[in-house]
Amino acid sequence: xxxxxxxxxxxxxxxxxxxxxxxxxxxxxxxxxxxxxxxxxxxxxxxxxxxxxxxxxxxxxxxxxxxxxxxxxxxxxxxxxxxxxxxxxxxxxxxxxxxxxxxxxxxxxxxxxxxxxxxxxxxxxxxxxxxxxxxxxxxxxxxxxxxxxxxxxxxxxxxxxxxxxxxxxxxxxxxxxxxxxxxxxxxxxxxxxxxxxxxxxxxxxxxxxxxxxxxxxxxxxxxxxxxxxxxxxxxxxxxxxxxxxxxxxxxxxxxxxxxxxxxxxxxxxxxxxxxxxxxxxxxxxxxxxxxxxxxxxxxxxxxxxxxxxxxxxxxxxxxxxxxxxxxxxxxxxxxxxxxxxxxxxxxxxxxxxxxxxxxxxxxxxxxxxxxxxxxxxxxxxxxxxxxxxxxxxxxxxxxxxxxxxxxxxxxxxxxxxxxxxxxxxxxxxxxxx
Amino acid sequence: xxxxxxxxxxxxxxxxxxxxxxxxxxxxxxxxxxxxxxxxxxxxxxxxxxxxxxxxxxxxxxxxxxxxxxxxxx
Numbered sequence: 138x139x140x141x142x143x144x145x146x147x148x149x150x151x152x153x154x155x156x157x158x159x160x161x162x163x164x165x166x167x168x169x170x171x172x173x174x175x176x177x178x179x180x181x182x183x184x185x186x187x188x189x190x191x192x193x194x195x196x197x198x199x200x201x202x203x204x205x206x207x208x209x210x211x212x213x214x215x216x217x218x219x220x221x222x223x224x225x226x227x228x229x230x231x232x233x234x235x236x237x238x239x240x241x242x243x244x245x246x247x248x249x250x251x252x253x254x255x256x257x258x259x260x261x262x263x264x265x266x267x268x269x270x271x272x273x274x275x276x277x278x279x280x281x282x283x284x285x286x287x288x289x290x291x292x293x294x295x296x297x298x299x300x301x302x303x304x305x306x307x308x309x310x311x312x313x314x315x316x317x318x319x320x321x322x323x324x325x326x327x328x329x330x331x332x333x334x335x336x337x338x339x340x341x342x343x344x345x346x347x348x349x350x351x352x353x354x355x356x357x358x359x360x361x362x363x364x365x366x367x368x369x370x371x372x373x374x375x376x377x378x379x380x381x382x383x384x385x386x387x388x389x390x391x392x393x394x395x396x397x398x399x400x401x402x403x404x405x406x407x408x409x410x411x412x413x414x415x416x417x418x419x420x421x422x423x424x425x426x427x428x429x430x431x432x433x434x435x436x437x438x439x440x441x442x443x444x445x446x447x448x449x450x451x452x453x454x455x456x457x458x459x460x461x462x463x464x465x466x467x468x469x470x471x472x473x474x475x476x477x478x479x480x481x482x483x484x485x486x487x488x489x490x491x492x493x494x495x496x497x498x499x500x501x502x503x504x505x506x507x508x509x510x511x512x513x514x515x516x517x518x519x520x521x522x523x524x525x526x527x528x529x530x531x532x533x534x535x536x537x538x539x540x541x542x543x544x545x546x547x548x549x550x551x552x553x554x555x556x557x558x559x560x561x562x563x564x565x566x567x568x569x570x
Numbered sequence: 571x572x573x574x575x576x577x578x579x580x581x582x583x584x585x586x587x588x589x590x591x592x593x594x595x596x597x598x599x600x601x602x603x604x605x606x607x608x609x610x611x612x613x614x615x616x617x618x619x620x621x622x623x624x625x626x627x628x629x630x631x632x633x634x635x636x637x638x639x640x641x642x643x644x
Binding site for chain 1: 583585586587588589590591606607608609610612639641
């Protein structure tokens with residue numbers, strides 16, 4: 138991968154890696170993450186400029202430079218899908234450009250807190266990314282999309298916008314829009330549907346929103362971390378690295394990992410004791426995959442490395458499961474939550490996910506029969522790829538990965554009660570705190 | 571939306587949000603539509619063959635929820 142090069146004193150230097158958040162932050166295990174943990178380190182405009190310097194223009198004759206730099210850096214979307222950002226931008230351009238930029242900060246993953254942490258501490262970096270994208274693509278307005286309950290995040294973003302207007306920054310008009318928080322409120326088609334006056338629920342789209350989005354115009358929708366990395370790229374910094382949320386000791390720990398770090402290193406940095414390695418780790422989020430710790434520990438924390446191992450970085454969640462914990466019980470709890478969090482719009486998801494969750498619970502209780510496993514396979518096959526969004530696909534993939542990572546437990550559960558099933562769950566589920 | 575280019579390859583699609591699993595499509599286009607355990611249509615991902623387009627159009631017209639459509643493939 139070719140990285141952006143900086144000229145320092147006329148000499149070509151190694152690319153300088155940019156950081157979007159150089160601290161480790163710790164949040165309670167559940168609920169809206171709105172703790173500004175070290176009073177003075179949320180950037181106002183002055184400290185933002187001091188930290189990152191001014192943002193060069195991406196307008197007019199500079200428009201191609203940022204797009205090319207994003208392509209060289211292979212920046213991928215951090216909402217979960219890791220779609221190449223440059224390809225999305227080129228799609229907007231091919232459709233004529235203009236339209237709206239949407240910064241998606243509606244963080245629906247219960248175990249994730251990275252987007253809240255970023256918006257609360259580096260609001261101007263995200264907003265710089267919004268403006269750089271708008272300049273490059275000729276967009277004439279932008280929206281920051283948040284959960285209604287994220288009061289601190291909203292206050293910080295609103296204050297940052299006022300500061301920018303006061304300083305006369307060349308932003309397009311940027312407004313904040315909110316929706317009652319739920320698992321799917323940040324799903325891209327749900328965001329567009331809500332911004333068009335409908336409910337914040339996924340919808341079926343024949344053409345991507347990058348071509349036909351808000352008001353029928355091209356719409357660039359990115360997760361807020363993606364936009365923060367766009368702002369690094371616009372400054373000639375290397376945007377690689379990932380914001381992660383690691384679930385440790387009942388808390389959500391947010392940190393940034395660079396591409397050289399392994400899962401084992403990141404989990405230790407988040408506070409996991411090296412003397413008691415976990416048995417497995419959930420990677421990506423609740424639509425993610427379980428990997429045994431043996432398989433996962435040495436993997437580098439990049440989407441490419443994780444994909445090669447059958448997982449994905451997804452929304453950046455890492456949830457290690459301690460030895461003694463029950464992976465099947467954890468999975469059953471999450472599947473019940475996912476079944477209850479569906480939009481209830483698409484038949485296969487509406488009927489299939491509760492059926493899958495029920496069988497997973499029976500499996501966790503040691504009450505599943507052989508015929509249930511066969512039924513599970515059949516239902517899973519009927520649900521995958523059949524919804525307007527990828528919600529059902531994620532749930533099915535999570536279960537499939539659990540049956541592999543905890544294969545021995547599946548057999549043992551058929552023989553008697555699992556002591557781990559009585560322990561408190563590691564994975565946070567809203568409504569049960 | 572849903573108007574395929576004349577003569578180009580087309581594919582039958584279902585809007586799963588609009589679909590109520592009524593199942594008329596499977597009756598008028600039995601060769602193209604299968605129903606799952608709950609009565610919702612499963613469609614082939616491949617392009618329609620020449621002789622299948624008439625049946626597909628009948629299914630599109632027959633859907634009381636207007637959930638079926640023909641998509642022109644690039």
